[in-house]
Amino acid sequence: MTFKRKIYDKFLEWKKNSDGKTALLVEGARRIGKSTIVEEFAKNEYESYILIDFTKASKEVLNLFDDISDLNYIFLRLQLIYHKELHQRKSLIIFDEVQFCPKARQAIKHLVADHRYDYMETGSLISIRKNVKDILIPSEERQVQMYPMDFEEFKWALGDTVTIKLLRESFEKYQPLGDDLNRRMMRDFRLYMLVGGMPKAVSTYIETNNMRLVDEEKRDILRLYESDFMKIDSTGKAAMLFKSIPSQLEKNASRYQVSSVLENQRNSTVLELISEMESSKTVLVSYKSDDPNAGLTRTKDLENFKLFVCDTGLFTTMLFMDKDFTENIIYEKLLSDKLSVNLGYLYENVVAQILKANGNSLFYYTFLDEKSRHNFEIDFLLARNNKVCPIEIKSSGYKTHASLDAFSEKYSSRIFNKYLVYTKDLGKDKDVFSIPVYMTMFL
Numbered sequence: 001m002t003f004k005r006k007i008y009d010k011f012l013e014w015k016k017n018s019d020g021k022t023a024l025l026v027e028g029a030r031r032i033g034k035s036t037i038v039e040e041f042a043k044n045e046y047e048s049y050i051l052i053d054f055t056k057a058s059k060e061v062l063n064l065f066d067d068i069s070d071l072n073y074i075f076l077r078l079q080l081i082y083h084k085e086l087h088q089r090k091s092l093i094i095f096d097e098v099q100f101c102p103k104a105r106q107a108i109k110h111l112v113a114d115h116r117y118d119y120m121e122t123g124s125l126i127s128i129r130k131n132v133k134d135i136l137i138p139s140e141e142r143q144v145q146m147y148p149m150d151f152e153e154f155k156w157a158l159g160d161t162v163t164i165k166l167l168r169e170s171f172e173k174y175q176p177l178g179d180d181l182n183r184r185m186m187r188d189f190r191l192y193m194l195v196g197g198m199p200k201a202v203s204t205y206i207e208t209n210n211m212r213l214v215d216e217e218k219r220d221i222l223r224l225y226e227s228d229f230m231k232i233d234s235t236g237k238a239a240m241l242f243k244s245i246p247s248q249l250e251k252n253a254s255r256y257q258v259s260s261v262l263e264n265q266r267n268s269t270v271l272e273l274i275s276e277m278e279s280s281k282t283v284l285v286s287y288k289s290d291d292p293n294a295g296l297t298r299t300k301d302l303e304n305f306k307l308f309v310c311d312t313g314l315f316t317t318m319l320f321m322d323k324d325f326t327e328n329i330i331y332e333k334l335l336s337d338k339l340s341v342n343l344g345y346l347y348e349n350v351v352a353q354i355l356k357a358n359g360n361s362l363f364y365y366t367f368l369d370e371k372s373r374h375n376f377e378i379d380f381l382l383a384r385n386n387k388v389c390p391i392e393i394k395s396s397g398y399k400t401h402a403s404l405d406a407f408s409e410k411y412s413s414r415i416f417n418k419y420l421v422y423t424k425d426l427g428k429d430k431d432v433f434s435i436p437v438y439m440t441m442f443l
Contacts, residue, residue: 002040226243283307292378390407399434
């Protein structure tokens, strides 16, 4: 099942503006639908295409990239092997999972210069050093990030193309929806949090309406991710760090505590591993800001970070990995918001996912209030208009925002807007904008 994806518009923009002068590399975690949407683009926008899947390409194909001095020969062989005819300036060649053939990626420079055809690449774990250390990364390669399906894409998959437009209007005018409509939207959003944005999981939900089968699909993906982590780190440390994300967030600590997961290891000793995990796109890393202001990147504290999972549907399954499957009763209680556990960290993960997919780097901030001697935490910081927007997240409709208040008192001149993200309707408490979590996409 092929779903409508927003990244398709970026492909169109690249094709029009590049006119074959660059190749497009689509980066993202595995199983998010990169290959599917790229091939859909090829079918719709070109007269013909060749898709080379480097996870199963023959030696004959791989060997073609050992010597690219004779492009005429390479193109002839590809057409014969794949039984496809290529047309000058009207055909696309796709290097799928190009990290498995670094020489093909290096060849992009010469292929683009030849200008006969267009080129797109897909890759996961693409920036891991072992995949690129012996090749020259082509400057003719433009990169675009792809993420799991967002809430709007999820609604499109369910046949709803109207709701998000109406929500955006409500947000822009800051008009409350009303309690009944908000409750319905929260139920829809919790369904999205449970199913997630992995196309196979979404497809299974649509076809079967069976959450157990959806859960099995997600477990398959999680096992694949753990296998990938073993490939980049044979010691198993990366896999352990990944599997411990839910328990670390549940602790509500001010950072990921590596020492509680890996014996005799500290945050400072795993920085390279964290960087590689972040490059895999399966993990989202939020760094503590040392000094919250518009230049957040300059204030990044590499040793203090939190880890999130790229897809909240996968995160939900990870919460209950102690069972063979996530029982439908658990899903039903989560859906109806009746599960008797504090799910603040679940909402924190989905907000991280939304902010990252919208192009934001992730930062948080913790500080000690000198008057009360109380530790406060701002869950996320956004840079806007040379100032910052602090975000506090509540897993309920509770409207208190002590962290925002303390932060405002400390840094009032640096603040653009303050947001409380929670489960109730749009509202405003003095200068704090209270927004339902499903509207985070509009920030």
